[in-house]
Amino acid sequence: MSIKKFVVGLYDDEAPLFDAVKQIRKEGFKIHDVYTPYPVHGMDKALGLRETSLHTAGFIYGMTGTTIALSFMSWVFTTNWPLNIGGKPHFPLPSLIPITFEFTVMCAAVGMVLTFCYLCKFAPFVRKHHFHERATDDKFVVVIECTSDSTEADATATLAKLGAAEINTQIAESEWWFGTYDKEEKKYTEQDLVKAAH
Amino acid sequence: MATYSNTFEQSAGNKKWGTILTGIGILTLLAGIGLLGFSGDEHSKTRFWAGLLQNSVYFLLVVNAAMFFLCATTLGFAGFTISFRRVAEAISTLVPVFGVLALVVLLAIVFTDQTHIYHWMDTVTRENDKIILGKSGFLSKPFFVIWTIVAVGGWTIFGAKMRKISREADDTAMDTETAKKWLFKNSVHASLFIVCFGLTVASTIPWFWLMSIDAHWYSTMYSWYVFASTFVAGMALIALYIIYLKNQGHLPFTTKEHLHDIGKFMFAFSIFWTYLWFSQFMLIWYANIPEETEYFRIRMHGEYRGLFWLNLILNFVTPFLLLMKANAKRNYTIVTFAAVVIIFGHWLDFYLMVAPSTMKAHGSIGWFEIGVAIGYVGLIILLVGRGLSKSPLVPMHHPLLKESIIHHT
Amino acid sequence: MSVIKYESAVRGPLIDGTKDYHQITEDILKPIETTPSKLWKIGFTIAVLLLIFGVYSVYREVTYGIGEWNINKTIGWGWDITNFVWWVGIGHAGTLISAILLLFRQGWRTGVNRAAEAMTIFAVICAGQFPIFHMGRVWMAFFVMPYPNTRGPLWVNFTSPLLWDVFAISTYFTVSLLFWYSGLLPDFATIRDRAKIKWRKRFYGVAAFGWTGSTKHWQRFESLSLVLAGLSTPLVLSVHTIVSFDFATSVIPGWHTTIFPPYFVAGAVFSGFAMVQSLMIITRKVLNLQEYITMEHIEVMNKVIVLTGSIVGIAYITELFMAWYSQNPYEGYAFYYSRANLFSPYGWSYWGMMACNVISPQIFWFRKLRRNLTVTFFMSVLINVGMWFERFVIIVTSLYRDYLPSSWSYYYSPSTWEIGFYLGTFGLFFTCFFLFAKWFPVIAIAEVKSILKKSGNKYKNEELRHELENDSIEEFTKKFSHH
Secondary structure, X not given: XXXXXXXXXXXXXXXXXXXXXXHHHHOOOEEEEEEOOOOOOOHHXXXXXXXXXXXXXXXXXXXXXXXXXXXXXXXXXXXXXXOOOOOOOOOXXXXXXXXXXXXXXXXXXXXXXXXXXXXXXXOOOEEEOOOOHHHHOOOEEEEEEOOOOOOHHHHHHHHHHOOOOEEXXXXXXXXXXXXXXXXXXOOOOXXXXXXXXX | OOOOOOOOOOOHHHHHHHHHHHHHHHHHHHHHHHHHHOOOOHHHHHHHHHHHHHHHHHHHHHHHHHHHHHHHHXXXXXXXXXXXXXXXXXXXXXXXXXHHHHHHHHHHHHHOOOOOOOHHHOHHHHHHOHHHHHHOOOOOHHHHHHXXXXXXXXXXXXXXXXXXXXXXXXXXXXXXXXXXXXXXXXXXXHHHHHHHHHHHHHXXXXXXXXXXXXXXXXXXXXXHHHHHHHHHHHXXXXXXHHHHHHHOOOOOOOOHHXXXXXHHHHHHHHHHHHHHHHHHHHHHHHHOOHHHHHHHHHHHOHHHHHHHHHHHHHHHHHHHHHHOOHHHHHOHHHHHHHHHHHHHHHHHHHHHHHHHHHHHHHOOOOHHHXXXXXXXXXXXXXXXXXXXXXXXXXXXXXXXXXXXXXXXO | OOOOOOXXXXXXXXXXXXOOHHHHXXXXXXXXHOOOOXXXXXXXXHHHHHHHHHHHHHHHHHHHOHHHHOOOOHHHHHHXXXXXXXXXXXXXXXXXXXXXXXXXXXXXXXXXXXXXXXXXXXXXXXXXXXXXXXXXXXXXXXXXXXXXXXXXXXXXXXXXXXXXHHHHHHHHHHHHHHHHHHHHHHHHHHHHHHOXXXXXXXXXXXXXXXXXXXXXXXXXXXXXXXXXXXXXXXXXXXXXXXXXXXXXXXOOOOOOOOOHHHHHHHHHHHHHXXXXXXXXXXXXXXXXXXXXXXXXXXXXXXXXXXXXXXXXHHHHHHHHHHHHHOOOHHHHHHHHHHHOOOOOOOHHHHHHHHHHHHXXXXXXXXXXXXXXXXXXHHHHHHHHHHHHHXXXXXXXXXXXOOOOHHHOXXXXXXXXXXXHHHHHHHHHHHHHHHHHHHHOOOOOHHHHHHHHHHHEHHHHOOHHHHHHHHOOHHHHHXXXXXX
């Protein structure tokens, strides 16, 4: 749980976003995140995020699946219960390929989705703070975190300079918690507020 | 933007290497005629024709795959190909040349009765073999010759038409309405080529040229398998030329993004080829009907065992591992290496289609097969270079060129 | 990172009207946020009634045994296997549209992918019913899973194509579901954040898994969809390939042929697109989404139909040719007596298949007909009838005169409860689809937004776009190199 203070800038269009992000980073602010209604290409690079390694994880899951399927089936056919099926060899590799392939895909896909959910902290009943409710509709939201180096006033001024249509300050829980969106759940106390302000 | 030239001039080095390699090919051919073709030894004679058949058919279908790629992407209204489509066009200019070479080889095989190649031409067999006799309506010399000429002629004519239309985008700008009409004209001719391609490469031609070598054997998948094989090799050839031209400072609008997509094609169709290979093999292996398994028995056991597995390693494992990562498809060195492996690998695949059935236990890849292949490589270098220099490298007024410029993977 | 979005003016817009981001959200979510129309209620009721009839048919079959299906000789399987393969085939277009077209970056897929994926999932569920209930003692269905048991342990036969089917279809179903659902997360979040009603906020809040639209999440999301697409593409091929292996690994004339795998795949894509056409033509009208599923979408899908129809045509003719070329008397009998001979007992089904699948789709070579809604709808239904006949031809004409003359039969017909079961799967399919159309965003909102500025009608007509269109190549390149 970490309660922090954020300055939130709202943009109506993705066009000024790249320049704004570039400038904000240049001036030394810490961008908490940028929220967009659809994947804006190149935004991850503009924010300096590293490439995701999700696909590598997928490859590893897939290879695990291949190994499990092949070794299990060959164990069954050669060691555990060898059977003569249609006069074929006891290790009938060609007819093991389809299941090996399917199991590979199954492992890779399921593993990747679970990893994706784990990394992004996605699950049913997971709740996260929303800086603007239209960030999933048509607004582009830049969130600057206030730190000891960057004050609220500076961040607000910079966002104003960079053409944000709407600017406000929010004190919020930056992590996720369990809950549902139909209830307002306060995740911070007066003390936290004071702490965050410093 | 740096200055660039929209025209390609065949460099002295390009011409020199082309000539040297073609020369090696011609020398091999002459030596082959002397040592093998007119030899009294049946094995040598068969090897001569088998080597020529394998090379001439393979390289013809590979360069023809470039035109197939163009027509397919034209029908799909693809934008990303425009910045390098002249490369594919230049490769396809080889179709008439290689077509004539293949025609000469095929007609020579037919008219000089090389029955070790096409067993079904043997008159004694025809009379005594009930099955061959039954097929004689299809496996007949006149039909074979006529259909071969029709096919090569069709690819040449429709391909030339496509290239001719493409030239109209060189000089004058088109407004939107004209551009739409022009693209429509493109797609009409592309579909003509595709229909012709479907009736030849994707069905009849591989039956005639390659499958009829094993006159008793049959596989409905065969033609699609041959198509997949040559299409991958064709994409690899396009990739090689893009990289060559980029290194020469040409093709300003073709970036790593485009190479990435070509790499995807090479990767995906290598897997597709493997899929067809596996399906054909597995079904025949599984059902275990002697008439069918004969084809694989001779390839999997004995002389060709090593090549049989090498074929899978070169054409599946290598491109799969090399091109799997996104960055690998954007790397000149890796793509070049993969392309060379693929082109050689599918050449080997064709060797395995031709040699085991004709040469039986006496086949080997030796000076003759490799020499002829080198000659073909030389011809490709010479003639693609010439083809590239004949027209501007980028059709500057193609209505979809701008899409190709901003293409982003 | 191109901020200026460009697409050639020769391409028609993929989003008509003057939409902006917000309008897209409004339009697509409208059915979810309003009460369903009368038409929806009527359709839903019919679907549920069919489903109930199907459930009763299944009840009969489970209670009295598979004798209810007249399965006392091989040909008796014909109807159920035909239906199984037919449904599986339909279940292919969805993942194909999503996966392959995502890899090819086809903008038009955004209009139809969500519904097509949903259709895939429902069709696979329907398909699964046939082998499951065909087992007879359906409560023993878990026997197909390889689990340690006290019978030896005796494992399932991993070399049997029927077991490959179990793995293929369950994998396909799982992966399609994951692909579909992960794509739905951002759209559920959109509904959640707009919701004014409490239960809707709660329900979609739970379903959205806590999606916020964070850039890091989008990055992972895109990586995930790309890899899932990359996995699904060979998966789509493999599933129908394995279904074709059920037939092709055998030695039955007309079944054992090497072209089956790719030809089944082409056929499946063909029938899947036809089903998408049938559904989308109605859906766009009922839900008022004509501006998102435009004539461009329909035309392009008709192109895929004529392409795959022609591929299937080449396969049919290849098979027919090889039956003769092989000089195998059994193959010859299967093809030239049982199938291609119009006057043999089932010759009509072969020619029905040819007419529906190969000959009639050729009309889509003409642009006018590709863009005609009535023709398209009629053709899409015809193609699905034809594809049903294709499976019927393959299964019935090869089995009704197989090697064992005691199993020969002229007069094969399904029993009432078999028909009821088939109708029941229609009920199941449409019940699911109606529920989907009401509670789910039928079009992928986030994806449509991502092509809006490139392919939206409003933006294609902007001054900036005209400028780009008229720029010389040098000017154009200069503009882009700045970004």
